[in-house]
Amino acid sequence: MIGYALLFGFFAASLALVLNIWRLVAGPTLMDRVLAFDTMVINVIALIMFWGMQQETTLYFESALLLSMFGFISTVAFCRFRLRGDIIE
Amino acid sequence: MAFLFDLLIAFLIVVGSVFLLVGSAGLIKLRDLMTRLHAPTKATTLGIGSVLLASMVHFIVVRGAVSVHEILIMVFLFLTAPVTAHFVAKAHLHEHMRDGSELPPTERDSGWSTFDPGPGAPGESGTRPGPRGDAED
Numbered sequence: 001m002i003g004y005a006l007l008f009g010f011f012a013a014s015l016a017l018v019l020n021i022w023r024l025v026a027g028p029t030l031m032d033r034v035l036a037f038d039t040m041v042i043n044v045i046a047l048i049m050f051w052g053m054q055q056e057t058t059l060y061f062e063s064a065l066l067l068s069m070f071g072f073i074s075t076v077a078f079c080r081f082r083l084r085g086d087i088i089e
Numbered sequence: 090m091a092f093l094f095d096l097l098i099a100f101l102i103v104v105g106s107v108f109l110l111v112g113s114a115g116l117i118k119l120r121d122l123m124t125r126l127h128a129p130t131k132a133t134t135l136g137i138g139s140v141l142l143a144s145m146v147h148f149i150v151v152r153g154a155v156s157v158h159e160i161l162i163m164v165f166l167f168l169t170a171p172v173t174a175h176f177v178a179k180a181h182l183h184e185h186m187r188d189g190s191e192l193p194p195t196e197r198d199s200g201w202s203t204f205d206p207g208p209g210a211p212g213e214s215g216t217r218p219g220p221r222g223d224a225e226d
Contacts, residue, residue: 005099012106016113031181039129061158072169079176
């Protein structure tokens with residue numbers, strides 16, 4: 001049962017990634033693309049979780065934690081660059 | 090008992106995946122960015138929380154030990170999603186600034202608080218002068 005649920009999870013997360021790539025390519029404004037990228041990071045974290053559950057290993061948690069931190073920092077840095085013209089003043 | 094745990098894990102995985110899909114579908118269905126902000130910052134965060142809960146229960150069943158990594162990731166994501174949404178909205182407002190000239194006069198000494206420094210505010214406010222052009226520095 002968990003195998004089927006994981007298959008559905010892989011499918012759903014991949015489809016969500018495709019939709020985010022669509023918004024990232026077609027987004028009319030710049031902030032649309034930033035938001036799509038941030039959502040892509042969260043979907044990739046979900047994919048990593050599913051993969052770790054399928055392999056029954058806890059190796060990938062650190063990578064998911066690092067990825068979430070990098071996604072947040074990059075989004076905030078980009079928005080700050082748009083707001084101020086400088087990241088570190 | 091093991092069947093009940095399997096059922097719980099599968100249910101959490103399916104619910105989280107559905108919420109991830111809903112959040113990403115809201116990204117492409119909604120009209121403009123300020124409405125689009127609602128979908129990823131709420132639905133997707135809830136979905137990833139459910140997926141992390143499923144992973145936690147799964148590794149409690151498999152290993153018999155509670156792992157703290159998922160709680161760490163969950164707390165980090167739930168704390169940073171509103172900050173990200175706020176920054177994106179602020180940058181979007183900064184990009185599409187209106188001059189405020191379509192607003193009616195306030196009939197007070199100060200202008201509209203979004204465009205002018207309010208009464209008793211320190212002099213440094215926004216990044217632009219107000220609609221009346223009398224923002225003194």
